Amino acid sequence: MRAEFREYRRAFRRPLMTAHGVWSERRGILVKLTDAAGRTGYGEIAPLPWFGSETLEAAIALCQSLPEFLDLADIRAIAPTLPAGQFGLESAWDSLMQHDPRKSDLPDWEPPHLSALLPAGEGAISAWKPLWDRGHRTFKQKIGVGELAAEQAAFAELVGQLPPRARLRLDANGGLDWDTACRWLEQCAVHPQVEFLEQPLAPSQFDAMLKLAERFPTSLALDESVATLAQLRTCWQRGWRGVVVIKAAIAGFPSQLRAFCQQHPVDIVWSSALETAVARRYIQAHLVQPENSGNRPDRALGYGVAHWFCDPAFEQDSAAALWQTLTASAIA
Numbered sequence: 001m002r003a004e005f006r007e008y009r010r011a012f013r014r015p016l017m018t019a020h021g022v023w024s025e026r027r028g029i030l031v032k033l034t035d036a037a038g039r040t041g042y043g044e045i046a047p048l049p050w051f052g053s054e055t056l057e058a059a060i061a062l063c064q065s066l067p068e069f070l071d072l073a074d075i076r077a078i079a080p081t082l083p084a085g086q087f088g089l090e091s092a093w094d095s096l097m098q099h100d101p102r103k104s105d106l107p108d109w110e111p112p113h114l115s116a117l118l119p120a121g122e123g124a125i126s127a128w129k130p131l132w133d134r135g136h137r138t139f140k141q142k143i144g145v146g147e148l149a150a151e152q153a154a155f156a157e158l159v160g161q162l163p164p165r166a167r168l169r170l171d172a173n174g175g176l177d178w179d180t181a182c183r184w185l186e187q188c189a190v191h192p193q194v195e196f197l198e199q200p201l202a203p204s205q206f207d208a209m210l211k212l213a214e215r216f217p218t219s220l221a222l223d224e225s226v227a228t229l230a231q232l233r234t235c236w237q238r239g240w241r242g243v244v245v246i247k248a249a250i251a252g253f254p255s256q257l258r259a260f261c262q263q264h265p266v267d268i269v270w271s272s273a274l275e276t277a278v279a280r281r282y283i284q285a286h287l288v289q290p291e292n293s294g295n296r297p298d299r300a301l302g303y304g305v306a307h308w309f310c311d312p313a314f315e316q317d318s319a320a321a322l323w324q325t326l327t328a329s330a331i332a
């Protein structure tokens with residue numbers, strides 16, 4: 001299998017504001033595998049170092065270290081310290097092996113609906129209605145970005161406006177401490193539209209997160225704590241039975257993730273790492289299936305972030321066309 005790699009770098013239309021700071025462009029790598037018969041498979045390495053994956057530099061070094069002609073053993077040997085690399089190479093391999101040109105690779109079941117990401121703070125108040133009118137029923141808002149009092153005032157206004165059957169996810173990206181997490185959960189307790197509070201505390205605060213989950217009625221979700229399959233395994237072994245947000249693009253080998261999800265009744269929310277359509281299509285076709293979605297195949301997908309890139313080529317379906325636009329940035 002001949003392996004080629006091209007780097008990409010594109011701005012978002014609007015930056016993602018989280019407790020980690022402002023993120024305004026995505027960098028990553030497209031992978032192209034070609035077999036002796038000329039069949040191709042594409043994959044994407046989309047690292048998220050602030051989330052716990054490898055850096056782009058480490059991913060580039062991986063691409064440079066792989067042989068030009070590789071087989072499955074070379075892919076399986078990619079170190080667990082390179083989870084986005086494991087995903088990108090194995091998904092490219094799967095795409096080549098499983099691609100049947102007579103068949104669409106779109107799932108043959110109706111996937112759960114998409115959660116729409118709202119701006120942080122009071123920006124959400126004018127943003128939710130047009131999204132509701134477009135059919136979104138689940139929303140997500142970042143918290144822990146600005147000042148607590150202002151964020152809680154905006155939250156109260158937002159939940160006051162949302163129809164009772166709307167669902168709202170709050171995502172703190174690990175930016176709260178015990179006291180502020182309690183103050184948020186007190187607010188959430190009186191607003192049944194809140195589906196869950198995502199990653200209130202830093203991943204190092206696992207035991208405190210278990211305690212919080214016991215103390216308040218609102219569900220908690222882990223995200224940064226379960227960035228990779230290895231972390232998901234550890235949290236499961238340590239007793240986490242709440243929601244887990246899975247960003248498959250940085251979680252490691254998709255085959256192992258699939259096996260884990262089929263063997264354990266995990267309450268999964270599949271979520272974007274703001275990857276391009278290349279990884280997104282693979283994830284939606286090969287992972288977001290009822291049999292891989294633990295006990296809750298009805299959770300809205302964290303993929304309501306389409307059109308996040310300025311460059312429309314990054315949202316389109318054809319990996320081959322996107323590959324062509326990146327000719328100038330081949331990794332030698």
Ligand SMILES: O=C(O)CCC(=O)c1ccccc1C(=O)O
Nearest residue numbers: 115117140271272273274302303
């Ligand atoms: O999960 C979603 O609904 C949207 C995706 C999202 O919020 C996200 C996107 C990129 C990086 C981190 C996160 C996050 O969940 O923290």
Ligand SMILES: [Mg+2]
Nearest residue numbers: 171173198223
């Ligand atoms: Mg999150």
